Amino acid sequence: MRDPKPWYRKSTNAWFAQVDGRQIRLANGRDNRNEAKRKLAEILAGVQPLKTDTLTAAQVCDKFLSFSQAEHKSETYDGYLFYLQKFCDRHGNKPTSSLIAHHVTEWLAANPTWKGSKRHARGSVKRAFSWAMREGLVSKNPFADIVVGKAGRRKRVLKKEERAEILAVIREERFREFVFAMAETGCRPSEVARVTASDADLTLGVWILKKHKTAKKTQKERIVFLTPAMLELTRKLVDLYPTGVLFRGRLGQPLTNQAIRLRFKNLRKRLPHLEHFSAYTYRHSYCTDALVNGVGIAHVAELMGHTSTEMVSQVYSKLSQQVAHMREAAAKAAG
Numbered sequence: 066m067r068d069p070k071p072w073y074r075k076s077t078n079a080w081f082a083q084v085d086g087r088q089i090r091l092a093n094g095r096d097n098r099n100e101a102k103r104k105l106a107e108i109l110a111g112v113q114p115l116k117t118d119t120l121t122a123a124q125v126c127d128k129f130l131s132f133s134q135a136e137h138k139s140e141t142y143d144g145y146l147f148y149l150q151k152f153c154d155r156h157g158n159k160p161t162s163s164l165i166a167h168h169v170t171e172w173l174a175a176n177p178t179w180k181g182s183k184r185h186a187r188g189s190v191k192r193a194f195s196w197a198m199r200e201g202l203v204s205k206n207p208f209a210d211i212v213v214g215k216a217g218r219r220k221r222v223l224k225k226e227e228r229a230e231i232l233a234v235i236r237e238e239r240f241r242e243f244v245f246a247m248a249e250t251g252c253r254p255s256e257v258a259r260v261t262a263s264d265a266d267l268t269l270g271v272w273i274l275k276k277h278k279t280a281k282k283t284q285k286e287r288i289v290f291l292t293p294a295m296l297e298l299t300r301k302l303v304d305l306y307p308t309g310v311l312f313r314g315r316l317g318q319p320l321t322n323q324a325i326r327l328r329f330k331n332l333r334k335r336l337p338h339l340e341h342f343s344a345y346t347y348r349h350s351y352c353t354d355a356l357v358n359g360v361g362i363a364h365v366a367e368l369m370g371h372t373s374t375e376m377v378s379q380v381y382s383k384l385s386q387q388v389a390h391m392r393e394a395a396a397k398a399a400g
Contacts, residue, residue: 090201123157129193148189251351
């Protein structure tokens with residue numbers, strides 16, 4: 066068997082080697098190859114012992130969260146923070162060397178109300194330890210074989226009367242405005258939560274969003290076209306909040322992903338007769354209503370900020386199964 070050799074990983078700017086089936090970080094910096102070779106020689110000769118994993122689960126998660134806060138969008142970081150904190154509340158004191166996949170299974174079983182969000186929980190823990198292994202902080206990812214699962218397609222569409230019913234039970238005026246904005250614009254919840262007065266062009270009647278989901282891919286600003294009612298609300302909020310975000314919580318604080326999630330959880334409790342709905346349901350409902358009302362696929366894609374018509378076409382294909390709608394379309398086609 067050949068002796069292991071140092072190899073360089075550009076993403077971490079560090080030299081590594083595989084020793085006894087474990088990935089060892091040897092030296093930082095592309096120019097430190099000789100230092101990496103020297104350290105590897107010492108490990109192989111037994112001069113420098115091969116260290117075992119000494120970090121606890123909480124320490125790994127803390128280091129990953131520091132990385133995430135600096136590198137990821139705030140809503141991505143908030144998601145990691147929520148699930149990793151919950152994981153550490155249960156298993157944070159355990160050394161990484163003792164962690165096994167069952168610890169995640171046990172943790173998820175203790176949170177039965179998460180349901181669909183368990184996919185995000187698994188992904189957050191797996192992602193943190195995968196990052197730690199690439200950084201050389203742990204020798205292996207104990208959760209590497211966990212299957213995160215595919216995201217389920219959003220099928221729920223809120224009818225007009227259901228949206229009115231939800232608005233009617235929201236006591237918090239600022240949050241009611243946020244929900245109304247999602248219904249009127251079809252924006253992602255995170256997009257609405259980030260809108261500021263500087264994003265609003267009241268003359269043109271649009272929001273111009275520099276930060277949005279596809280910004281890196283398109284290298285373009287996202288233009289949100291406002292209805293008359295939405296333009297009126299935007300004018301009101303710009304006057305009220307000339308700096309900072311327009312849509313806020315009861316105490317004037319920005320609406321985080323977790324704050325939005327908890328508010329919708331409370332709404333579902335207050336409206337148990339309605340089938341499952343979430344903040345993102347409003348975006349899917351907007352898309353469906355637009356297509357039913359005869360707006361072309363390309364225009365709907367543009368209104369929703371998609372980079373192509375693919376996602377909208379998927380919704381359109383579902384509409385083709387709605388017999389009443391298609392019979393009406395057939396009648397129009399026949400004159």
